[in-house]
Amino acid sequence: MRIVVVGAGLGGVAAAVGLHRLGHEVTLFERGAELREAGTGIVIMPNGLRALDALGLAEGVRGHAVHAARAGLRDRRGRPLLVTDAVQAQQDVGTPAIVDRAELHRTLRAPLPADLVRTSAPVERLEPGPDGVTVISDGEPVARADAVIAADGIRSALRGQLFPGHPGLRRTGRMDLRGMLSRPAGLATDLLANQLVDRRSGAMFGLFPVGEDRLYWFTDSVLHGAPPGAEEARRGMLSLMADWHPLVTELIEATPPADVHVDPITRLAGPLPSFAVGRIALLGDAAHAMPPDLGQGASQAFEDAAALIRHLAGARPADVARRLLRYDAERRPVANRMMRAASRQSRLTSQTGAAAWLRDALLRAVPSRLATRRLAALWRA
Helix, strand or coil, X not given: CEEEEECCXXXXXXXXXXXXXXXXXXXXXXXXXXXXXXXXXXXXXXXXXXXXXXXXXXXXXXXXXXXXXEEEEEECCCCEEEEEEXXXXXXXXXXXXXXXXXXXXXXHHCCXXXXXXEXXXXXXXXXXXXCEEEEEEXXXXXXXXXXEEECCCCCCHHHHHHCCCCCCEEEEEEEEEEEEEECCCCCCCCCCCEXXXXXXXXXXXXXXXXXXXXXXXXEEEECCCCCCCHHHXXXXXXXXXXXXXHHHHHHHHHCCHHHEEEEEEEEECCCCXXXXXXXXXXXXXXHHXXXXXXXXXXXXXXXXXXXXXXXXXXXXXXXHHHHHHHHHHHHHHHHHHHHXXXXXXXXXHCCCHHHHHHHHHHHHHCCHHHHHHHHHXXXXX
16 A cells, blocks of 8 residues: 655654555655754653664663663652662563653664655645545655555644644643753762652752763753743753752753753643545554653654554555554554543642642652552553
């Protein structure tokens, strides 16, 4: 079959590679001038790694597995609130990986022949017909496909075309500041794979290793108005976290400005009614944009890609609409559950005042065994 994939982010590239390996005639459209992924580190949860295994793309990623003994939530000074036995969770369901986002993108796209990719080709709309879908770029038809995978990201134009009545994205009122740096010599490891929360401001800080010699950190804090530039946001975060665990400000201060990124946190205002419309399927953030709090964004996109590959294996053009409905039936309930869970986690960690004091007290009372089971359940998703 002729299949067009729109959007060369992580999920789109993974889907394009998988469909190409099935023997379909794949074309990948990317609005940017080149295939690349900017940013810092990215967490791939065990369920995401299993999806990459199914796609035959996990080999270069599993070497970045994180083997932390303890993980969980801590207060701003690094004192434990919710402790999980990460070793036990890893034995039960697998180990997450932390990868440089750009490196991951290069690894995923390596098996895709260059002549299947069209860059500087923004897809404006799709025109479905009885026998296929016409792809429109720069006002002109540029391809005819038996199926189209819309992986055009969190601000998906194709999602808006397919569901014009859907409210689209909603800002959460939070800001994500993140960075990567070389790992300092003699670094204490007690905060690795942990997240620190502050009941006064509702801010959060997380820290993960990337390989042997780099660190990935991120913050989540209140955003009033338009997001500031990276340097202004960094100065504000240093001021906000001045009395946190000393490692927090040390790492933020040591990160080169060029390696600091800032974004307002957005999510879908509500679930989509379907991930498939006729011969068109939505994938990744285009289908289920969620807050980053559970680290499941990329993993859910990889699960989407793996499910699409399963359902389109051996498909003929006449089968497409029926096969994509099966994809929707498999993926939408799971991804929407994860969207709701990520929103709940965001509300939990951003609480302030009396509600946050109660949260901290309740978290300290949760047995490590129960917390470990809940973590394993998320990784099993």
